[in-house]
Amino acid sequence: MTSLPHSSSSQRSIPLNSGRGESSSGSGLLGRSFHSRDYMSTSPAAGEDEREGSGSQLVTPVIDDSEVEGEGGRYLSHTSLESFGKRRARSAASVLQGKDGELEEADDEDWFDLPNPNRRKEHLTSDLQTFIHLLKGNVGTGLLAMPLAVKNAGYILGPIGLLVLGIIATHCMLLLVKCSQRLSRRHNVDSLNYAEVMKFAILERTSHPILGTIGLYGVNIFLTLTQFGFCAIYFVFIGDSLSRVAQGAFDFELSTKAGIAIILPLVIVCCWIRELEGLTMFSLVANICILFSLVVILYEMVYQLSVGEGDEEAAIRRKSLTAFNLKSLPLYFGSAVYAFEGIGMVLPLENKMEKPHHFKKIVVLGMVVIVATYIVFGLLGYLVYGDGICPSITLNLQSPARVAANTIFTIVVLYYAYAIFASYMLQFYVPMDFLEIPFFRLIRAESYIDRLFYSHPRLHTPVKWILRTVFRTVIVSITAGLAVVIPDLDGLITLIGAVASAALAFIFPPLLQLLTFWEAKPPLLHLPHIGISLPWAFTVAKCIAIFTLGVLGSVTGTVFSIISIVQFFEEKPHCPA
Structure with a gap:
């Protein structure tokens, strides 16, 4: 050298x-x-x-x-x-x-195609692996909660809102990647995470480093809340699923909290995996389980729409549905935004790609599949189960008169529980990406630990592995504890979606675009071959509109979610101490 x-x-x-x-x-x-x-x-x-x-x-x-x-x-x-x-x-x-x-100055669209000479070359993922991770990171408990979300908005307003929010969420994902790619080149680094993008974007417009630091910590706080909230929701879902299987298949009473305790050790061990490559097989098997489960759920909904009678008669045939439900629209916003839970994974996935210039196509294709799936399942679920829809549609899958169908439903519940288990590991990867840095900085503040790290090279690797493993174990246990304290699946979904997901998905990305591209001022739309060009002013107006939507939805959704959780505890005779 x-x-x-x-x-x-x-x-x-x-x-x-x-x-x-x-x-x-x-x-x-x-x-x-x-x-x-x-x-x-x-x-x-x-x-x-x-x-x-x-x-x-x-x-x-x-x-x-x-x-x-x-x-x-x-x-x-x-x-x-x-x-x-x-x-x-x-x-x-x-x-x-x-x-x-x-x-x-590169055109606004060119930032997806320019190579970054500083990008790391190890442990990269292929296009297919990235696509699998993207689907797995978005198609989780949010999909199963879509019928309840449509119920909160109505069978006309709900699907339209999902389409609009899906388009905006996809656009904001691409904005985040554009800003990251531009800033990483400008500051000569291999890659940036979400918080670092915010920090460097703020420093583009100001010379006060403290403002950039505030932006960095602000995004990290929202990312931590979102990802750990997802993880807590996953624990509640798995606990509910195990309780449902124990009751339906074995006639055994198993509480949600007991189900969480059963699965906790396995989740802890699997979260010791530190590379996305190591999670690919989990995600692949989980996607197969999800595909099988969704096919069965879709078949059951179509069956009840066509031939269901008596207790299985579809709600639409009883004419007990609402087309527009404005009263609970804030709850709908929280559930819908929660469903688009993948924005926190966008940069980690793009940073790990072998061919990052393909990422835009992968995001667009993946989000088309995801949004279409959300609309179909949300609408059909509400048309079939109506006001009786559960926070997770898998909890509605029961047919005492059909023994074979009940067996298949039990398998579906278990398959989807495994898929959510795999999603936990993927979502857990994101906060660990930045939390381990301050953790090691903190423990090295102790003189003994510092001497151990720098004076004993042979002990360095095992000591570091032990400390990292303990740290990850504690974090997983905290998310499980949150799930035990608030076992309300519906309330947690809407609360996390409104409080944190809205900020990450709809509030921060338009701000990043304005901060990053203010000097370049690229047009919102530039099609010279057909004479269409929308100037920078349209970009500013678009960013303000998305930002306003995110703020209003976040504030109202948070208030309504807290009210919903309070009502949940008031209705439950056995609340956690």
């Missing part, structure tokens, strides 16, 4: 491993890879700084050096690293050079 000027500064040095992972030419490369985040990145030196034939690599910190450690390797101070920061920036900027060598 090309030597860098040594600094005599007293600043703490960053250890870099050398001699591990040598290239074929003999040049040293970084031998250590970081699974949860990339803290160091490498790229060829550019321009006059590149030494031909040396295979030199420049190494620069990306986000934080608190997670970087070495095993007897070389040390570089921050001052040394900063000495070539500008040269590195010129290397990344060369991607956007025009014919005359001048730096050109």
Whole structure:
């Protein structure tokens, strides 16, 4: 590896491993890879700084050096690293050079196609793996709650609202990726997570670092609330499912809390997996289970619509449905926004892609499938079960007169419980992506832990694994505890959707677009071949409209959700202490 000027500064040095992972030419490369985040990145030196034939690599910190450690390797101070920061920036900027060598501003749509020279090269996922993760991250308990959401809005207003919200959610996902790609190139880093995108976007418009830090922590708080809320909801769903199976198949009384306690150890062990690659098989099997379950549920709903009689007569045939239900519209908003739960996974998935320029097509295709599925199941579920719909439609699957059908329904409940179990691991990956950094920074504040990490290389790996495992175990246990305290599936779904999901899905993305692209001011729509071009003012108006929708829905949805949860406890004779 090309030597860098040594600094005599007293600043703490960053250890870099050398001699591990040598290239074929003999040049040293970084031998250590970081699974949860990339803290160091490498790229060829550019321009006059590149030494031909040396295979030199420049190494620069990306986000934080608190997670970087070495095993007897070389040390570089921050001052040394900063000495070539500008040269590195010129290397990344060369991607956007025009014919005359001048730096050109890429079109708004081009940010999906430009390669990022700093992107990591290890543990990448294929297009199919990414598509599977995207489907699995969105098609979860939210789909099963769609009939209840349609009930809260009406069989006409509900599907229309799902279509509109689905289009907006997809657009906001793509906005988030665009902003991330542009800012990562501008700041010369391999990738950014949601919170880092907010931080750098704010710093584009202000010179006060404290504002960027506030934005970073703000997004992290909402991400943590959302993802951990999802995880708590998954525990409630699995507990309800196990209770339903025990009662229906074995005539055994099993409470939701007992079901949560049974599944907790398995969830803890599986959440020790730290790579998306390790979760692919879980997601693939879960998608197969979901597909089978959805086919059975769809068949049952169509059956009851066509031939159901007596207790199984469809609600639409009893003419007991509502077309427009404005009274509970805030609850509908919370459930619907919760269903589009995948925005927190967008950047982790895109950052792990082998071909990130395909991500836009994958998102659009995946969201078309997801929104269509939501509308079909939400509408049919309400038409069949009417006001008797449960928070999860799987709890409505029972037919005492049909023994074979009841057996299949039990299998469906178990299959979907497994699918939600797999979703837990995928959703759990997102907050761990950024929570482990401050965790290790905190424990290293203790002098003994710091000495253990830096003075005993042989103990470093097992000690770090143990600490990370304990941390993940505690977090999983906290989400299980939340599920035990508030076992109201419907109330939790609407509350999490209104409080946190609305901010991440509808409030933050338009703000990010305005902050990131304010100077470039790209048109909202530019089709020169047919003479259509909507100026930047339309983009501003669109962002304000989406932001307003998110704020109004979040405030009203939160209030109505809290009222719903209070009513749930008032109606339950055995509330948790």
